[in-house]
Amino acid sequence: MDPALIVAVLAFLAIGGVGIVFAGGDNQPATAQKRVKAVAGARVDKRNQAVEMAALKRRQTTAEALKELSQSEKQSRKRRLSIKGLMAQAGIKMTPTVFWALSAGLGLVLGIAGLIIQGWIGAGMGFFIGLFGLPRWILGFLVGGRQKKFANQLADAIDVIVRGVKSGLPLNQCLRIIAMESPEPIKSEFQALCDGQAMGVPLEVGLQRMYDHMPLPEVNFFSIVLVIQQKTGGNLSESLGNLSTVLRSRKLMKEKVKALSAEATASAGIIGSLPVLVGTLVWFTRPDYISILFTHPVGNLILMGCAVLMSVGIFVMYKMVNFKF
Numbered sequence: 001m002d003p004a005l006i007v008a009v010l011a012f013l014a015i016g017g018v019g020i021v022f023a024g025g026d027n028q029p030a031t032a033q034k035r036v037k038a039v040a041g042a043r044v045d046k047r048n049q050a051v052e053m054a055a056l057k058r059r060q061t062t063a064e065a066l067k068e069l070s071q072s073e074k075q076s077r078k079r080r081l082s083i084k085g086l087m088a089q090a091g092i093k094m095t096p097t098v099f100w101a102l103s104a105g106l107g108l109v110l111g112i113a114g115l116i117i118q119g120w121i122g123a124g125m126g127f128f129i130g131l132f133g134l135p136r137w138i139l140g141f142l143v144g145g146r147q148k149k150f151a152n153q154l155a156d157a158i159d160v161i162v163r164g165v166k167s168g169l170p171l172n173q174c175l176r177i178i179a180m181e182s183p184e185p186i187k188s189e190f191q192a193l194c195d196g197q198a199m200g201v202p203l204e205v206g207l208q209r210m211y212d213h214m215p216l217p218e219v220n221f222f223s224i225v226l227v228i229q230q231k232t233g234g235n236l237s238e239s240l241g242n243l244s245t246v247l248r249s250r251k252l253m254k255e256k257v258k259a260l261s262a263e264a265t266a267s268a269g270i271i272g273s274l275p276v277l278v279g280t281l282v283w284f285t286r287p288d289y290i291s292i293l294f295t296h297p298v299g300n301l302i303l304m305g306c307a308v309l310m311s312v313g314i315f316v317m318y319k320m321v322n323f324k325f
Contacts, residue, residue, distance in 0.1 A: 083096045156182075161236075175194050178190045272310070
């Protein structure tokens with residue numbers, strides 16, 4: 001065999017071997033890099049999946065908590081509209097039996113007065129007003145005043161919780177501070193909440209009872225924030241701080257609406273009271289002229305029709321000037 005051919009073959013094999021060696025050396029780092037990237041990508045994917053699963057679970061828990069609160073609110077609506085619920089909202093320590101007994105006594109007194117003044121029609125009207133009208137109106141007036149005081153004080157109470165949580169105090173201790181140092185009616189409501197927790201009542205149930213006593217949107221917001229934070233976690237001080245800002249903004253908006261609608265409210269009050277004032281003045285100046293409305297049956301029907309129409313008109317004007325949002 002030709003020696004030159006043998007040398008050429010050996011040289012070719014040597015060069016090919018060197019090329020394969022160098023090619024393998026270049027591919028090894030690339031392969032390692034690919035493996036590192038694949039492992040890192042798998043870890044990132046797992047971490048993203050874990051974050052997504054945690055967020056999904058939190059959303060589901062929040063939705064379930066809101067659903068439970070909605071169902072509890074529907075169940076407690078009937079309790080709030082009852083006489084017992086209205087007395088609890090007004091802060092009156094009285095049983096419904098005593099309330100109805102007092103209402104019946106007032107109706108009997110007004111019925112006797114109406115019988116003396118106007119006869120049986122006056123007696124029926126007086127008894128109805130004394131039994132259903134006047135006590136309910138007084139109860140509603142007390143409820144409205146107490147709810148207004150509570151709504152004005154709630155933002156300050158929430159600020160106490162925010163500062164306490166930021167300083168490291170637990171939520172229960174913050175609630176006790178509010179119950180001890182706040183004015184009425186905040187004090188009594190938070191005291192009832194703290195007493196319930198001391199007896200083992202869950203916070204969610206205690207907040208639902210507070211909402212039954214104070215059926216205000218502000219209390220509902222406060223209850224939702226605490227219940228969701230208890231079930232899903234999160235920054236309680238930040239959530240309550242945002243809620244306090246929202247409540248103060250709502251209060252400011254209400255005051256602006258009240259100021260802008262003051263003229264319409266005054267006009268409605270003047271228009272509604274004008275017939276009564278004119279009738280009273282005519283009674284004192286010309287009693288013979290107006291007494292026929294009280295002595296003649298047709299006059300009684302006219303008075304009843306006027307009372308119905310005036311009531312409808314006052315109700316319509318009240319709805320027109322009463323802005324709720």
